Amino acid sequence: MSQEQDKIFFRNFSLVLALIAIMMVAFYVIAKFASEKEEHAEAIETYENNNTVFYASDPVKGKTLSQPCAACHGVDGNSVNPIWPKIAGQHSSYIFKQLNNFKNGDRVNAQMSAMVANLNDQDMRDLGAYYESQKISLGFSNPNSIDLGQKIYRSGDKDSGVAACMACHGPAGNGNPSAVYPAIQGQHAEYIATQLKMFKSEQRNNDLNGVMRTVAGYMSEAQINAVSEYIQGLRRN
Numbered sequence: 001m002s003q004e005q006d007k008i009f010f011r012n013f014s015l016v017l018a019l020i021a022i023m024m025v026a027f028y029v030i031a032k033f034a035s036e037k038e039e040h041a042e043a044i045e046t047y048e049n050n051n052t053v054f055y056a057s058d059p060v061k062g063k064t065l066s067q068p069c070a071a072c073h074g075v076d077g078n079s080v081n082p083i084w085p086k087i088a089g090q091h092s093s094y095i096f097k098q099l100n101n102f103k104n105g106d107r108v109n110a111q112m113s114a115m116v117a118n119l120n121d122q123d124m125r126d127l128g129a130y131y132e133s134q135k136i137s138l139g140f141s142n143p144n145s146i147d148l149g150q151k152i153y154r155s156g157d158k159d160s161g162v163a164a165c166m167a168c169h170g171p172a173g174n175g176n177p178s179a180v181y182p183a184i185q186g187q188h189a190e191y192i193a194t195q196l197k198m199f200k201s202e203q204r205n206n207d208l209n210g211v212m213r214t215v216a217g218y219m220s221e222a223q224i225n226a227v228s229e230y231i232q233g234l235r236r237n
């Protein structure tokens, strides 16, 4: 090869190398984009007409939608003020049901009904997927309430007919996403006690078959307060 031919060969060769490099970068970008899209698409469970139904949901879109919620529930769903429930780590199936209930008036709360008015079903699934992906910050129990609280939580009260909370909400309060039993572990005691009193007075009546109205209906105020403290301090076990 002459020197001139050498030059042309190497110029072409570097051009080919550059082209290969560009194609590799392009493939990488496309593959990464495709896998990210896949990562975002998550199936969430909801329970409809006695069947478990799976829907695609996007926690990244849910995070964007959650911006107006942060004022009360915190950026990651861990509210600081105990009048607002923590929703971090909550099952998306339960969040979806509650948001729907607030929208159609089955669960009544002025602050929440304003917040859900413009959300559609897919938004509610995406919000559910986002909060479910967050981690709840756990709390502590008032030591004076642990004995009575634990007794009610684990065995109920056979004399008055209070069912054991553990039977549905699980020994550590993790609930059951398929049955739409909410996770209650680490929830603010003040919020829990308010909800139990609202179930008892039937002011909250969006529980299927009245399960929580029945449970709370048999509870005394002392039992409500003790079990709420106990649940606030529940830890994974």
Ligand code: HEC
Binding pocket: 065, 066, 068, 069, 070, 071, 072, 073, 083, 084, 085, 086, 087, 095, 098, 099, 108, 109, 111, 112, 115, 116, 127, 182
């Ligand atoms: C102004 C304060 C406020 C804002 C903003 C707000 N919430 Fe709420 N949220 C509440 C209150 C108060 C409750 C409890 C209502 C009750 O006592 O029944 C609640 C309850 C909920 C519940 C039910 C929790 C449970 O454990 O049952 C969910 C889910 C929820 N909010 C999601 C959202 C989402 C999603 C947004 C944003 C679109 C939002 N909230 C914005 C105040 C707020």
Ligand code: HEC
Binding pocket: 085, 097, 152, 153, 162, 163, 164, 165, 166, 167, 168, 169, 180, 181, 182, 184, 192, 195, 196, 206, 207, 208, 211, 212, 215, 227
């Ligand atoms: C038979 C099953 C069952 C038993 C037993 C039961 N729960 Fe529930 N609980 C539920 C279901 C279902 C819901 C969700 C209701 C709804 O759809 O809004 C719920 C909701 C709740 C909520 C509201 C959660 C929230 O984030 O707003 C609290 C608090 C609660 N239960 C506490 C208790 C306590 C305390 C006990 C025991 C004294 C108990 N539950 C026993 C099924 C049960």
